[in-house]
Amino acid sequence: MSKENKDSLWQRIMQNIQYCIHGVWSDTKPSWTVKALKIINLSIRSFLDRDLQMRSYALTYNTVLAVVPALAMLFAIARGFGFQNLLQSELFRYFPAQREALQNALTYVDNYLSQASQGIFIGIGLIFLLWTLISLLSNVEDTFNHVWGVTNMRSLRHKFTDYTALFLLLPVLMVCSAGITIFMSDAVQRVFEGNPLSPMLQKLLEFMPTVISWIIFTAAYYMIPNTRVRFKYAMFTGVLAGSLFQVVQWLFVTGQVYVSKYNAIYGSFAFLPLVLVWMQLSWLIALSGAVLTYACQNFDSFAYRDKAKEASQTYSNQMAIAVLTLATRKFKRHEKALTLSELINEYGIPGSLAEKILTRLMNAGLLTAIYQDNEDVKAYQPACDPDELTVNSAINALTDYGNTNFIIHADKRFDKLLKRISKLREAQQSSTPDITLLDLVNEE
Numbered sequence: 001m002s003k004e005n006k007d008s009l010w011q012r013i014m015q016n017i018q019y020c021i022h023g024v025w026s027d028t029k030p031s032w033t034v035k036a037l038k039i040i041n042l043s044i045r046s047f048l049d050r051d052l053q054m055r056s057y058a059l060t061y062n063t064v065l066a067v068v069p070a071l072a073m074l075f076a077i078a079r080g081f082g083f084q085n086l087l088q089s090e091l092f093r094y095f096p097a098q099r100e101a102l103q104n105a106l107t108y109v110d111n112y113l114s115q116a117s118q119g120i121f122i123g124i125g126l127i128f129l130l131w132t133l134i135s136l137l138s139n140v141e142d143t144f145n146h147v148w149g150v151t152n153m154r155s156l157r158h159k160f161t162d163y164t165a166l167f168l169l170l171p172v173l174m175v176c177s178a179g180i181t182i183f184m185s186d187a188v189q190r191v192f193e194g195n196p197l198s199p200m201l202q203k204l205l206e207f208m209p210t211v212i213s214w215i216i217f218t219a220a221y222y223m224i225p226n227t228r229v230r231f232k233y234a235m236f237t238g239v240l241a242g243s244l245f246q247v248v249q250w251l252f253v254t255g256q257v258y259v260s261k262y263n264a265i266y267g268s269f270a271f272l273p274l275v276l277v278w279m280q281l282s283w284l285i286a287l288s289g290a291v292l293t294y295a296c297q298n299f300d301s302f303a304y305r306d307k308a309k310e311a312s313q314t315y316s317n318q319m320a321i322a323v324l325t326l327a328t329r330k331f332k333r334h335e336k337a338l339t340l341s342e343l344i345n346e347y348g349i350p351g352s353l354a355e356k357i358l359t360r361l362m363n364a365g366l367l368t369a370i371y372q373d374n375e376d377v378k379a380y381q382p383a384c385d386p387d388e389l390t391v392n393s394a395i396n397a398l399t400d401y402g403n404t405n406f407i408i409h410a411d412k413r414f415d416k417l418l419k420r421i422s423k424l425r426e427a428q429q430s431s432t433p434d435i436t437l438l439d440l441v442n443e444e
Contacts, residue, residue, distance in 0.1 A: 025302065035299065042295040042302050046147065047288065055143050056283040062136045063279050069132045071106075134160070144224045147290045149351070151359065154226055213242035217286070221293045227351065228341040233296040241289030245282060252278045298351060316360075317395050319349075321440075323357050324366055324394060328386045329441040337370060337379030364401040366394055382437075389437050 019027075024037045088106065138159060145153065218238025222229050252274065326347075327338040343354040358380055361367040368383040382389070405411050411418070 038299040038302070039292070039295045042299050043288075043291050046291045046294060050146055050291075052143075052147070052287045052291065053284075055146070056280060056287055059136075059139060059143065059283045060276060060279045062139050063283070064276070066132045066136045073133075075106075141224050141226070143287065144220075144290050145226055147287070148225045148227050148229075148294050149355070150225060150227045151355065210242065210246050213245055214239050215242075217242040217245070217289060220286070221290055225290075228344070229293065230297055233293050236296065237289045237293040240292070241285050244285050248278065248281050248285065313399070316357075317398050320357050320361055320398055321391060321394055323354075324361055324382070325437055325440045327367060327380050328382050328389075328437045331381045332386060332438065332441060337381045339379050360398065360401070364394075364397040366397055386437050386441075391435055391437065391440065394437065 020037055020041065024034060024041060027034050141154070141159075145151075215238075218235045221238055221241075222231055222234035323338070323343065330336065330338055340351070340354055340358060343349045343358075344351050349357070358367065362369060362380075362383075365383055366389075367380045369378045369380055371378065
């Protein structure tokens, strides 16, 4: 190949790379390839910008800390259903090369349960158990909200009630699911013994763990973020992440057979680094799925991000006043208060921009957040009497919000000039007749 052809090929490669990184956001063609490139681009950007690699390390640590309390709760409920031996045999089946390490872990669980049920330790043990598990789920929720750019977190009351219900119901469902699977497997063997359909039904039962993984990941992507997630995107990424998780789990379980040689060197500790690697990969899969869900839902609005960073103060104030007017109209008409999802779905404002506008109005003291109809969704209504709030006063509140007079030396040197500028601004504002927000509502 000649030098000119090599240079031409290199230029085409660089042009394609530049298109995939930057140019694709200016491409308005509705083809699926353009959409796929935008989703992949946004997924990689979001994963790197949000430092999810480090967050996966933190979640791995939280998971290790919560393993014993979680197993303790699981085995405590399993004992009540008579499935303790079933769970123990399932663990031994998953980790055949680490039977000794699992026996030691189960010994810790038995000791934990025995100590937690005696004397004054029963209260401390239960508190520590719940705190460990709540801390894990709270960090998971915070990470998912970080992926979505959500700053409004669930209240502590809702976190406590939701997480506690999950801790009580999930072990029961897991134990019942294991029992139902065994019951159905025995029923298939008895009813369809010798039937040609029996092998196919057995394969379907063996495929159930994958289906359960799909359901768990889909539910996590749909329910955990404190924002509106479209179910079709949650289901799409849930199937992908659940399938990949099953592949990693199969590799991990299969690899247990081949690590027995390391037991001679590390003893029972050979199990620990493998579990940490598996947990780390599992959390990376879960967080990657969350990023992909976010990218699928928001790739259209990502093009607004750079423009929003360079938005003029006038345009930002105008959009904020428009949102404030909408909240005022709904308040005066005794309608349901304004919500974030309403701004996104009905008015077409990108989620990140809508949340930024609402946060700015709240910080300026113009909107207040409420929970309506016992729903765990924030709604927004005026924070002061709309009859007395004027447009100029609202713009002043938005403009003046923030820290002032904090550069001590400069404030002293420019004291006279700053006062003069403030007087000129007041004179300019007073020369224009002011109107109230209700005038805007009536004009709308």
